[in-house]
Amino acid sequence: MKALVFNKKLELVAGYEKPVPARDEALVKVLMAGICNTDLEIVRGYQDFRGIPGHEFVGVVEEVNGQQKELVGKRVVAEINCGCGACDFCVKGLKNHCRQRRVIGIKGKNGALAEYLTLPVENLFDMPDPVNDEEAVFTEPLAAVFEILEQVHIKPTDRIAVLGDGKLGLLTAMVLPHSGAKVCLVGKHPEKLALADSSQAGTLLLEDLPRDSSFDLVVEATGSPAGFELAREILKPRGTLVLKSTVAESKELNLSSLVVNELTLIGSRCGPFPPAIRALENKAVDVKPLISIIFPANKALEAFETAAEKNAVKVLVDFR
Amino acid sequence: MKALVFNKKLELVAGYEKPVPARDEALVKVLMAGICNTDLEIVRGYQDFRGIPGHEFVGVVEEVNGQQKELVGKRVVAEINCGCGACDFCVKGLKNHCRQRRVIGIKGKNGALAEYLTLPVENLFDMPDPVNDEEAVFTEPLAAVFEILEQVHIKPTDRIAVLGDGKLGLLTAMVLPHSGAKVCLVGKHPEKLALADSSQAGTLLLEDLPRDSSFDLVVEATGSPAGFELAREILKPRGTLVLKSTVAESKELNLSSLVVNELTLIGSRCGPFPPAIRALENKAVDVKPLISIIFPANKALEAFETAAEKNAVKVLVDFR
Numbered sequence: 001m002k003a004l005v006f007n008k009k010l011e012l013v014a015g016y017e018k019p020v021p022a023r024d025e026a027l028v029k030v031l032m033a034g035i036c037n038t039d040l041e042i043v044r045g046y047q048d049f050r051g052i053p054g055h056e057f058v059g060v061v062e063e064v065n066g067q068q069k070e071l072v073g074k075r076v077v078a079e080i081n082c083g084c085g086a087c088d089f090c091v092k093g094l095k096n097h098c099r100q101r102r103v104i105g106i107k108g109k110n111g112a113l114a115e116y117l118t119l120p121v122e123n124l125f126d127m128p129d130p131v132n133d134e135e136a137v138f139t140e141p142l143a144a145v146f147e148i149l150e151q152v153h154i155k156p157t158d159r160i161a162v163l164g165d166g167k168l169g170l171l172t173a174m175v176l177p178h179s180g181a182k183v184c185l186v187g188k189h190p191e192k193l194a195l196a197d198s199s200q201a202g203t204l205l206l207e208d209l210p211r212d213s214s215f216d217l218v219v220e221a222t223g224s225p226a227g228f229e230l231a232r233e234i235l236k237p238r239g240t241l242v243l244k245s246t247v248a249e250s251k252e253l254n255l256s257s258l259v260v261n262e263l264t265l266i267g268s269r270c271g272p273f274p275p276a277i278r279a280l281e282n283k284a285v286d287v288k289p290l291i292s293i294i295f296p297a298n299k300a301l302e303a304f305e306t307a308a309e310k311n312a313v314k315v316l317v318d319f320r
Numbered sequence: 321m322k323a324l325v326f327n328k329k330l331e332l333v334a335g336y337e338k339p340v341p342a343r344d345e346a347l348v349k350v351l352m353a354g355i356c357n358t359d360l361e362i363v364r365g366y367q368d369f370r371g372i373p374g375h376e377f378v379g380v381v382e383e384v385n386g387q388q389k390e391l392v393g394k395r396v397v398a399e400i401n402c403g404c405g406a407c408d409f410c411v412k413g414l415k416n417h418c419r420q421r422r423v424i425g426i427k428g429k430n431g432a433l434a435e436y437l438t439l440p441v442e443n444l445f446d447m448p449d450p451v452n453d454e455e456a457v458f459t460e461p462l463a464a465v466f467e468i469l470e471q472v473h474i475k476p477t478d479r480i481a482v483l484g485d486g487k488l489g490l491l492t493a494m495v496l497p498h499s500g501a502k503v504c505l506v507g508k509h510p511e512k513l514a515l516a517d518s519s520q521a522g523t524l525l526l527e528d529l530p531r532d533s534s535f536d537l538v539v540e541a542t543g544s545p546a547g548f549e550l551a552r553e554i555l556k557p558r559g560t561l562v563l564k565s566t567v568a569e570s571k572e573l574n575l576s577s578l579v580v581n582e583l584t585l586i587g588s589r590c591g592p593f594p595p596a597i598r599a600l601e602n603k604a605v606d607v608k609p610l611i612s613i614i615f616p617a618n619k620a621l622e623a624f625e626t627a628a629e630k631n632a633v634k635v636l637v638d639f640r
Binding site for chain 2: 089094096097099147151213225228236237238243244245246251252253254255256257258259260261262263264265266267268269
């Protein structure tokens with residue numbers, strides 16, 4: 001099968017071995033896959049991953065090893081964390097934090113930038129017909145946005161700043177206004193901020209943001225350690241900072257302002273798929289403006305290069 | 321009046337001018353005052369404070385400028401943050417975070433290591449008779465412990481680690497077990513850990529602490545940046561880290577583990593006085609074992625030196 005493979009360098013391999021589903025796994029034929037910042041980080045060495053990257057996708061179940069054969073032929077998306085099911089965290093419902101977890105395209109398991117991948121059946125979710133393939137690929141990052149709402153009680157009277165006009169920032173700006181709160185997306189790129197026009201969020205160029213401790217909640221999605229310092233400046237005392245960026249680099253930080261201003265910091269990663277699927281089905285968010293370009297599978301390498309460019313938003317690869 | 325004064329160096333001044341209460345302030349004669357780690361930091365330059373340090377005390381109201389003359393003669397303790405009453409934070413009930421706040425003995429207002437101090441009447445709280453002067457001095461640090469319970473919902477099934485066997489760690493270990501949770505105080509000093517014997521908390525030497533991500537909540541009260549790293553190691557995924565130390569020094573930190581493990585960090589500072597006063601009155605905590613030594617006022621300088629020694633816990637100064 002055709003697959004994008006990372007092994008010190010990224011290559012498009014034509015004759016990669018088609019995977020065989022293990023017990024309670026499904027073989028899924030990929031229809032469309034997306035390239036995420038984490039994929040770009042992986043190619044730079046993040047998590048020391050080797051194999052097929054990619055964790056944002058929609059596909060069709062071709063085979064099931066074990067029960068639930070009725071899934072064959074279904075169009076599906078999938079949660080990316082594969083728990084062992086037996087450790088103390090898995091037993092307590094923290095499967096996404098399993099001590100031995102594999103994460104598709106990120107850690108210990110091949111990902112979706114290929115014609116096929118295998119996945120635990122329990123990770124699969126039916127994708128409703130009204131959502132087309134291009135939109136369905138956004139389920140995983142959209143779920144990561146809904147994780148914020150799982151973790152934080154957002155009040156309709158809150159003032160929220162979303163820092164970063166990349167993919168995650170834009171999706172966040174589309175979802176959070178539904179809580180009733182006043183949301184402002186802050187970024188450096190007027191053309192990216194404009195992509196939030198169809199949302200209910202306001203937008204502001206970074207240089208125009210007042211540094212006056214007036215926000216109740218800040219979502220840090222810049223992907224840069226500098227976002228953390230900015231967030232502290234614009235948060236009210238007792239405000240909440242949601243950290244979404246997994247920044248590989250360390251930074252000299254002084255935590256005493258957290259104590260003095262009694263701020264709350266919440267690390268936030270993968271989220272629940274059902275609300276993300278509902279939001280796409282109900283057209284509560286319109287993700288189409290975020291698609292910069294769709295490459296055919298034989299140009300998957302070019303897709304990666306384009307995704308790394310500064311003005312790119314979401315780059316998709318079509319395996320149909 | 322007699323006063324301990326910090327102006328580049330700390331001096332005991334015999335003839336310091338007795339303060340005059342401003343409008344809506346009370347003149348309070350100090351009975352007993354405590355020395356806190358923040359006082360030691362101030363002498364090292366923290367907050368660039370000049371004047372009389374000290375913010376843990378009990379005293380008697382001698383004069384009131386304005387209403388509430390009935391306070392004269394009462395034994396009182398006092399909240400240490402003096403808000404302007406007019407800024408956006410004060411108006412929203414965040415007086416402790418007032419943009420122009422003065423903090424007695426810490427910022428812009430003389431403190432309690434003197435025979436007299438002045439305070440806004442609204443900061444005063446009656447001290448009930450069953451609490452003696454030595455115990456009453458603990459109201460302020462005890463209130464800081466109750467702030468944790470204001471900020472975090474502690475469940476009876478939680479496993480809690482308190483890091484640091486100093487004054488704040490010990491007080492925390494005395495209060496948190498009342499929530500029903502299993503609390504373990506972790507420290508380096510067997511003789512300090514032993515002071516928690518009368519509490520319901522278990523104790524553990526740092527070297528015996530398993531690094532196995534098994535705590536739901538960690539309270540960081542070591543006063544050292546290293547405590548932060550340790551807390552991250554022993555917290556479960558989605559666990560909560562309460563930061564109590566205002567560590568002046570910065571540290572190289574990588575926040576990505578916060579995101580990956582979805583930890584919550586909560587900065588926690590001053591707290592509510594009424595529950596602290598009730599806990600002392602009801603003997604829910606026994607603070608007496610924490611008193612290392614009581615110095616008379618004319619040996620206040622020596623008291624400061626003793627408080628800075630490694631094996632000291634709480635050092636008091638008697639102004640009666």
